[in-house]
Amino acid sequence: MSMQGYLRHIERLNHWSPGNFKSLFFQGQRIGRLKQPVWKALGQWSDAFRQDDEGLHLQGHYDSFEARTGLFAEITSTLVDEGVISHIHGEQYPVTHAGRETAIATMDRASAPYFGLRAYGQHLNGFVRHGEVLKLWIARRSADRRNFPGCLDNMVAGGLPYNISLAENLRKECMEEANVPPSLANRAISVGVLTYCTETAVGLKPDTLYCYDLELPGDFLPHNSDGEVAEFMLLPVDEVARLVAKSDEFKLNCNLVVIDFLVRHGIINPETPGYLDLVQGLHENI
Amino acid sequence: MSMQGYLRHIERLNHWSPGNFKSLFFQGQRIGRLKQPVWKALGQWSDAFRQDDEGLHLQGHYDSFEARTGLFAEITSTLVDEGVISHIHGEQYPVTHAGRETAIATMDRASAPYFGLRAYGQHLNGFVRHGEVLKLWIARRSADRRNFPGCLDNMVAGGLPYNISLAENLRKECMEEANVPPSLANRAISVGVLTYCTETAVGLKPDTLYCYDLELPGDFLPHNSDGEVAEFMLLPVDEVARLVAKSDEFKLNCNLVVIDFLVRHGIINPETPGYLDLVQGLHENI
Numbered sequence: 350m351s352m353q354g355y356l357r358h359i360e361r362l363n364h365w366s367p368g369n370f371k372s373l374f375f376q377g378q379r380i381g382r383l384k385q386p387v388w389k390a391l392g393q394w395s396d397a398f399r400q401d402d403e404g405l406h407l408q409g410h411y412d413s414f415e416a417r418t419g420l421f422a423e424i425t426s427t428l429v430d431e432g433v434i435s436h437i438h439g440e441q442y443p444v445t446h447a448g449r450e451t452a453i454a455t456m457d458r459a460s461a462p463y464f465g466l467r468a469y470g471q472h473l474n475g476f477v478r479h480g481e482v483l484k485l486w487i488a489r490r491s492a493d494r495r496n497f498p499g500c501l502d503n504m505v506a507g508g509l510p511y512n513i514s515l516a517e518n519l520r521k522e523c524m525e526e527a528n529v530p531p532s533l534a535n536r537a538i539s540v541g542v543l544t545y546c547t548e549t550a551v552g553l554k555p556d557t558l559y560c561y562d563l564e565l566p567g568d569f570l571p572h573n574s575d576g577e578v579a580e581f582m583l584l585p586v587d588e589v590a591r592l593v594a595k596s597d598e599f600k601l602n603c604n605l606v607v608i609d610f611l612v613r614h615g616i617i618n619p620e621t622p623g624y625l626d627l628v629q630g631l632h633e634n635i
Numbered sequence: 636m637s638m639q640g641y642l643r644h645i646e647r648l649n650h651w652s653p654g655n656f657k658s659l660f661f662q663g664q665r666i667g668r669l670k671q672p673v674w675k676a677l678g679q680w681s682d683a684f685r686q687d688d689e690g691l692h693l694q695g696h697y698d699s700f701e702a703r704t705g706l707f708a709e710i711t712s713t714l715v716d717e718g719v720i721s722h723i724h725g726e727q728y729p730v731t732h733a734g735r736e737t738a739i740a741t742m743d744r745a746s747a748p749y750f751g752l753r754a755y756g757q758h759l760n761g762f763v764r765h766g767e768v769l770k771l772w773i774a775r776r777s778a779d780r781r782n783f784p785g786c787l788d789n790m791v792a793g794g795l796p797y798n799i800s801l802a803e804n805l806r807k808e809c810m811e812e813a814n815v816p817p818s819l820a821n822r823a824i825s826v827g828v829l830t831y832c833t834e835t836a837v838g839l840k841p842d843t844l845y846c847y848d849l850e851l852p853g854d855f856l857p858h859n860s861d862g863e864v865a866e867f868m869l870l871p872v873d874e875v876a877r878l879v880a881k882s883d884e885f886k887l888n889c890n891l892v893v894i895d896f897l898v899r900h901g902i903i904n905p906e907t908p909g910y911l912d913l914v915q916g917l918h919e920n921i
Contacts, residue, residue: 448911515905539904542914559905613899618825619801619845625734628828632918 354594356623358604359630362556365548370465372404375417375453378446380407382465382553390433394424417444417454425460434463435551441511442466455511465553468508471519472606473537473561475504475527475571476586483586483614485607486571488526488578490600497600501592504563504571504581505529506603515559526578527571529563537563540613543605546635555635560606562613590616605631640880642909644890645916648842651834656751658690661703661739664732666693668751668839676719680710703730703740711746720749721837727797728752741797751839754794757805758892759823759847761790761813761857762872769872769900771893772857774812774864776886783886787878790849790857790867791815792889801845812864813857815849823849826899829891832921841921846892848899876902891917 371388373381383391388405391398397420398405411417421444428434438459443452449469461468475486486504490497507522509515519537523529540562546555571581584592592598593607609631611617617627657674659667669677674691677684683706685692697703707730714720724745729738730752747754761772772790776783793808795801805823809815826848832841857867870878878884879893895917897903903913 448905448909450908539901540899542905542911544911544915557911613826615825619734619828622736623734625828625830625843629830629918629920632915634915634920 355604355608355617355627356630358593358601358608359545359627359633362545362547362601362605363630363633365546365553365635369548370553373398373407373464374404375407375446376409379404380444380446380453380466383463384552386433387428387463387552390428390431391424393427394420414452414454418456421454421456421460425457428460428463434460440508442468443511449509449511452511458508458510462549462552462554465555467555467557469557469559470506470508470602471515471522471559471561472503472603473505473519473523473563474606474610475529475563475565476610477565477567477569477583479567484583485586485589485610486527486565487582487584487589488571488573489580489582491577491579494577499579501599501603502578503603503606506606509559519561523563525575526573527581528574529569529571533565533569534563537561541609543609543631544635545602545605545633556602558602558606560609562610586611586614586616641890641894641903641913642916644879644887644894645831645913645919648831648833648887648891649916649919651832651839651921655834656839659693659750660690661693661732662695665690666730666732666739666752669749670838672719673714673749673838676714676717677710679713680706700738700740704742707740707742707746711743714746714749720746726794728754729797735795735797738797744794744796748835748838748840751841753841753843755843755845756792756794756888757801757808757845757847758789758889759791759805759809759849760892760896761815761849761851762896763851763853763855763869765853770869771872771875771896772813772851773868773870773875774857774859775866775868777863777865780863785865787885787889788864789889789892792892795845805847811861812859813867814860815855815857819851819855820849823847827895829895829917830921831888831891831919842888844888844892846895848896872897872900872902 370382372379440458441455442458444454445452477484488502505526520531520534523534543558656668726744727741728744730740731738763770774788791812806817806820809820829844
């Protein structure tokens with residue numbers, strides 16, 4: 350199995366040119382990055398943002414979480430009207446310089462890449478042990494999905510809105526996507542967090558994937574109820590490794606979640622050429 | 636438990652000033668970094684190294700692994716005589732721009748920090764399951780150790796010489812340090828690799844820790860035979876977490892191995908403040 354095969358997924362998800370962006374700061378800490386159409390449009394709110402060589406600085410008289418969230422709601426609504434931002438998604442994402450818990454405001458999910466906000470998701474590896482052999486439950490996405498229709502996916506995966514706890518959101522996604530009851534979902538073990546950063550036409554997507562392992566009973570059968578999944582397959586771990594290394598069947602960021610699983614379970618290991626680049630590449634720090 | 640407690644170990648192990656070093660290249664790839672006394676001393680081998688603004692370039696007429704290894708042996712021996720390097724350790728380490736498998740030569744272990752060579756070690760978490768509770772076997776280092784006497788340590792840990800496979804070295808360390816027989820050591824699972832980089836008085840230590848988990852039978856008792864360990868203790872994982880967060884009892888880099896174990900087993904998890912910095916901090920990429 351070619352190592353190149355694993356690394357190309359990390360390379361595809363990690364490319365951006367700092368020169369294309371201005372930074373957005375609050376109290377000296379970077380909370381986002383903006384492409385030219387967005388930072389130009391923010392000139393309308395000259396009371397809210399000071400511009401200098403470093404970037405744009407959200408002013409301190411927006412002195413509460415609510416005041417800042419209100420400002421961003423006004424901005425995103427106006428920018429949708431002006432055609433700068435495509436649409437309002439209706440789900441709030443945190444605006445933060447680090448983790449979710451240090452958020453200084455929230456902003457609509459669809460605006461996150463326009464502001465270069467860090468996004469957060471949860472991905473769960475559902476697996477079964479057959480003696481020494483591991484098998485992974487892999488989902489195939491429905492053909493009608495807007496993103497990556499028909500592609501392979503982790504058993505459970507979803508974006509993480511601001512106003513819900515990680516445990517609650519994971520239970521919700523487990524039930525909706527794979528009919529995993531809460532009693533079973535609660536046995537999922539947090540195993541790490543992966544990060545990558547991709548430049549898009551409209552902005553930047555620094556993404557954060559909280560990963561979980563859930564060992565399932567041999568007789569458990571996942572069943573989808575929210576229309577996101579066409580089918581589930583129970584595949585030997587070597588077959589999943591081959592699909593990641595040799596094909597583009599997986600939704601792009603799900604490859605990273607599988608690679609991390611393979612690293613933690615010793616299938617990808619130090620004897621694998623390029624191991625160091627691969628493990629470091631799962632944790633890119635922008 | 637303060638997150639600050641975990642992060643301080645990562646901060647202590649990751650500090651260096653690039654301005655204090657010149658890079659050492661071979662075929663355009665950086666294989667090391669040198670402080671002033673060493674790069675000045677290399678001026679004696681003007682046939683071997685070209686110097687420019689970028690750094691020192693090992694010349695292509697050293698066109699084989701053996702020729703380059705011979706050159707480094709001559710250099711380190713001379714520099715020990717001249718008092719630039721402290722001593723010869725007698726164990727060969729790889730000279731490489733990436734992983735062990737891309738080595739272009741070897742050099743004596745004691746010279747590695749003087750040349751800023753990446754070093755490699757293996758650390759093993761020996762643990763026992765008592766129902767839902769994990770317990771870790773923790774070693775206390777002998778009082779006569781040169782480094783970190785009396786400190787806590789992972790159950791098995793050791794440096795990785797060049798001319799031995801990872802599997803073989805792990806079996807050897809398991810037997811010498813904790814009397815783990817090969818049949819049991821072979822059940823250790825490779826779970827990842829940690830990296831950090833520390834500046835010292837004489838040079839730079841970019842270090843690479845290959846990590847393993849080994850679940851042990853409840854009746855297994857580790858026993859040391861090489862004099863490195865004074866005693867072994869079986870501690871509940873929460874107690875080990877507390878020792879890492881609140882004390883400096885562990886040998887410095889062993890804290891990182893425990894933190895990674897706590898992350899992979901969900902004891903340190905996304906609800907822990909600073910989680911993202913902590914997980915990324917285990918994988919610093921210089």
